[in-house]
Amino acid sequence: MDEAMKVRRATYHLYTFTVSKVISTFGSSVYAFGISLYILALTGSAASFALNLICSILPRAVMAPFAGYAADRYPKKVVVILSQTISIVSVGGLLVYSITAGLSLAAIYTATALVSASSMFTSVAFSSAIANLIDPDRIQRAMGFNQSAVAIATIGGPVVGGMLFGFVSIHTFLTIQVAAYSIAVVMEATMDFQLFTRRLKENLTKADKTVRESMKEGIFYVKSNRPVMVIVTVALGVNFFFSALMIGLPFIAVQQLGVKATHFGFIEGMIAGGMLLASVYFSIRKEVKFPLLFAKRGVLSMAVLLSGLGLPLIIELPYPVMVSFYLMLMLTFGITNVFVNTPIGVMIQKEVVEEYRGRVLGIVESMAMAMMPLGYLLFGLLFDLMPAEYVVISSSVCLILMTNYLMRPSVLEEAHPDLAAATQIRSSLQK
Incomplete structure (x- = not known):
């Protein structure tokens, strides 16, 4: 063809x-x-x-x-x-x-x-x-x-x-x-x-590995590929702390601040609205040049927005202002969610070899799904034991520290050699 x-x-x-x-x-x-x-x-x-x-x-x-x-x-x-x-x-x-x-x-x-x-x-x-x-x-x-x-x-x-x-x-x-x-x-x-397969024909019929051996091979591939390992571990952390949002939003807005059920429904719906807006944006813009760096900025933005959940508990706001604040907060959260997922998804499609792509996605899905029930349980207990504003601010700080460590400059430069070259040029110009 x-x-x-x-x-x-x-x-x-x-x-x-x-x-x-x-x-x-x-x-x-x-x-x-x-x-x-x-x-x-x-x-x-x-x-x-x-x-x-x-x-x-x-x-x-x-x-x-x-x-x-x-x-x-x-x-x-x-x-x-x-x-x-x-x-x-x-x-x-x-x-x-x-x-x-x-x-x-x-x-x-x-x-x-x-x-x-x-x-x-x-x-x-x-x-x-x-x-x-x-x-x-x-x-x-x-x-x-x-x-x-x-x-x-x-x-x-x-x-x-x-x-x-x-x-x-x-x-x-x-x-x-x-x-x-x-x-x-x-x-x-x-x-x-x-249509665009890059897999070698001999690998299409290869059947000499058991399910267990094949899965171990996929795990070894993830561990040996540093950028992919970073994606998996960041996905774990983001899904874990995302549980703080899923538990904290209704607890803070409805239980502690008395937001009406109708208004809360619109607040929750704004997350999906933000996702839709960001998805349309990515469908028409040029491809992100440094997806891991782009995703890092998105995760850090999500961490800041997470801390914003507790702001109305610290600063008293009129009811219309409070509802408007949460509407905009969740709209922005939905946007940043896609700003993280889409560049990472593109990177997986292009950087992970075809023979391992399914297992890598399976590992990401499995680990992310496994962290959510644990997060629901832990944050459910924390919101009952501690002031809610302390919980969301602490979660935000932990997510920022985790992201800055896992996506430190050396990791980003290894994933994006062009970024390393650009950094060296900027350093030499500054000198």
Whole structure:
């Protein structure tokens, strides 16, 4: 295939990938929110609701390394379509069960766990295939579109899920989910997942390593590649301290400052709004030259914004000003979130060799997901034991110190040799 044909094919992939991602991500968000409302209506129990969340989070954390192995070991297209098909069968099975035997918690929990696990395989395989689907000059645009899909799902999923809960039966709700997943599978089946592959042909059929050996090999690759190791460890820290925001925002705003539920809903929604704005920005701007440096500035900005959560507890603000402050704070937080994720995502696509990309993404996903429940538990206790402003300010300081150490100049210069050269030129000019 000549280069002009490849570029045209990549353009098709770019928009097909985006639409497919929106449909599948949006469908997962609608399912998660809507089925949670059905659980509450069925049982009236917060514990049952929480257990469904566990069934949604735990399989993703456990299966992420296996998803990375599958993405590296088997054709990515097969992994994507097979995992999406499992989601269809899982939701379809719940639909059939609800028609024949009625809805039960055990059936819902099983379907939620299966959908969660299969969506992890889809996500890792699809993410590791972006550099195979899209030409190198448009990877950042693809990552921006990917973040846009997540933001749209975050904003619209609860809205649509709530509407469907209020206006349609559980059977119609599940049928819509099956249809959405099916459309996504049909679109993905038309894509060429080896359009820009750089993997050697002999490695495509290599099957002499066990799952355990392959995973160890992926971990060794991460440890031996310093910039990748930095990305993994920073992702751990950011997700851990992000828990302080997720626990602290409702605790401070609603519990301690008395923000009305309606206004708080808008405050939370501004995070996704900021993500959407930043995603559009990255889809049209030039590629970031020094992604790790760019991400460092984004993490430091997030740390400062985290400390801002406690400002209204220190300085008394009129209610309208306080709500406006939190709206802008969360909008900016959503923007900085994408300013961290997108450059790092592009760097992984370009710098991690194709044979290891799935396992690297699987490790990042697994470690990040594992840190969130630990963070929820720890910060939940801290907010009960200490003044909330102390908790968020201390978390902010810890995140700043961690980032400055892990992303110190020597690490940035190793990841970006051009940055090292530019630094030397500036130093010589100053002398």
